[in-house]
Amino acid sequence: MPSALVGILVHGFNSNNASKIARIIYEETNVGAVAITDHEKILAFVGIGADHHQLNRPISSQSTLDAMNNNEIIYLDGKENPYQCSISEDCKLGSALIIPLRTGDEVIGTIKLYEPKRKLFSTINMSMAEGIAQLLSSQILHGDYINKQTLLNQAEIKLLHAQVNPHFLFNALNTISAITRRDPDKARSLIQHLSQFFRSNLKQNIETVTLKEELAHVNAYLTIEKARFTDRLDVDIDIAPELLEQEVPSFTLQPLVENAIKHGISNLIEGGIIRIYSHTTESGSEIVVEDNAGTFIAPKEGHEGLGMQIVGKRLTNQFGRDGALKIEVEKDHFTRMSFIIPSPSTRKDKRTAIAS
Numbered sequence: 001m002p003s004a005l006v007g008i009l010v011h012g013f014n015s016n017n018a019s020k021i022a023r024i025i026y027e028e029t030n031v032g033a034v035a036i037t038d039h040e041k042i043l044a045f046v047g048i049g050a051d052h053h054q055l056n057r058p059i060s061s062q063s064t065l066d067a068m069n070n071n072e073i074i075y076l077d078g079k080e081n082p083y084q085c086s087i088s089e090d091c092k093l094g095s096a097l098i099i100p101l102r103t104g105d106e107v108i109g110t111i112k113l114y115e116p117k118r119k120l121f122s123t124i125n126m127s128m129a130e131g132i133a134q135l136l137s138s139q140i141l142h143g144d145y146i147n148k149q150t151l152l153n154q155a156e157i158k159l160l161h162a163q164v165n166p167h168f169l170f171n172a173l174n175t176i177s178a179i180t181r182r183d184p185d186k187a188r189s190l191i192q193h194l195s196q197f198f199r200s201n202l203k204q205n206i207e208t209v210t211l212k213e214e215l216a217h218v219n220a221y222l223t224i225e226k227a228r229f230t231d232r233l234d235v236d237i238d239i240a241p242e243l244l245e246q247e248v249p250s251f252t253l254q255p256l257v258e259n260a261i262k263h264g265i266s267n268l269i270e271g272g273i274i275r276i277y278s279h280t281t282e283s284g285s286e287i288v289v290e291d292n293a294g295t296f297i298a299p300k301e302g303h304e305g306l307g308m309q310i311v312g313k314r315l316t317n318q319f320g321r322d323g324a325l326k327i328e329v330e331k332d333h334f335t336r337m338s339f340i341i342p343s344p345s346t347r348k349d350k351r352t353a354i355a356s
Contacts, residue, residue: 013108015055018043032093033114039068048116052088060086067098068107074098078117092116175228190227196220208318212244218253218276225261229272233265238277243285246341249314256289256311256337264293264335283322284342296335315339
């Protein structure tokens with residue numbers, strides 16, 4: 001039975017998932033009834049007494065409240081420790097085992113097993129109930145971690161947006177304003193690219209996108225920047241076609257390109273070039289953003305700018321240590337920022353090594 005329970009509550013401690021869990025436990029243990037509560041109400045109830053133990057009903061059992069408040073298992077055997085339903089005097093249930101569910105040290109609900117009057121709990125069911133409670137508690141804790149990690153990732157993406165958007169928007173509007181009178185068609189095209197860029201930003205609250213989508217986002221950005229720098233900026237993009245459907249963390253390349261312009265091309269009087277390209281390595285496919293200025297001051301280890309820290313962290317989370325952001329600077333020649341997308345075989349070998 002434990003395998004049937006694995007993973008359900010990772011997707012949320014709610015009535016729908018709790019009902020699935022309660023049904024599995026009820027059918028496998030053959031007890032009189034199974035209930036799952038959160039800290040305030042009944043999330044699920046299956047078995048004898050389902051007519052009055054209704055979903056979303058506030059917890060009225062003092063024993064359940066005591067189990068949560070004291071973080072302890074309470075066993076009401078129907079003899080020395082009598083059980084009386086707090087909802088209906090005619091309830092046919094005669095004993096109850098109440099076990100707290102926890103996320104770490106915090107109790108967030110209970111799982112309750114019942115037997116009808118004149119039937120005792122078996123030792124097997126009592127031991128099984130405790131094991132099930134531990135399993136469910138671990139799932140809830142893991143699900144809580146995943147939810148918090150997702151919120152953190154979204155916050156990091158929004159922070160990257162906030163760093164880029166204000167000054168980029170100001171520069172873009174100034175550029176478009178300057179072009180409007182002498183070349184209205186070009187100004188109209190730039191407005192369309194600006195609109196595309198911000199629409200893409202709004203869509204990129206998701207954690208990953210294809211490399212093709214990321215490059216489209218970068219292209220909209222670079223079209224406007226090329227208009228601003230006129231003859232001072234050329235762009236060369238050469239990414240292997242087979243990589244275009246590869247998933248990468250969203251909003252990864254644009255901060256690197258923006259950094260190349262802000263700390264590189266803007267320092268050149270003429271001849272600025274940004275190259276975005278890929279090549280194959282032993283570990284996988286390396287994606288490179290490179291400028292020909294070489295004026296970026298490479299930070300000391302552990303002292304990257306906030307934007308680079310976030311990009312580096314998200315790349316490492318996605319691809320592991322091999323996918324970490326690397327920064328190389330040769331003064332007055334180039335600044336090169338790169339990361340590796342590990343090959344499928346490399347990932348498989350690592351998984352095999354870990355398993356062994």
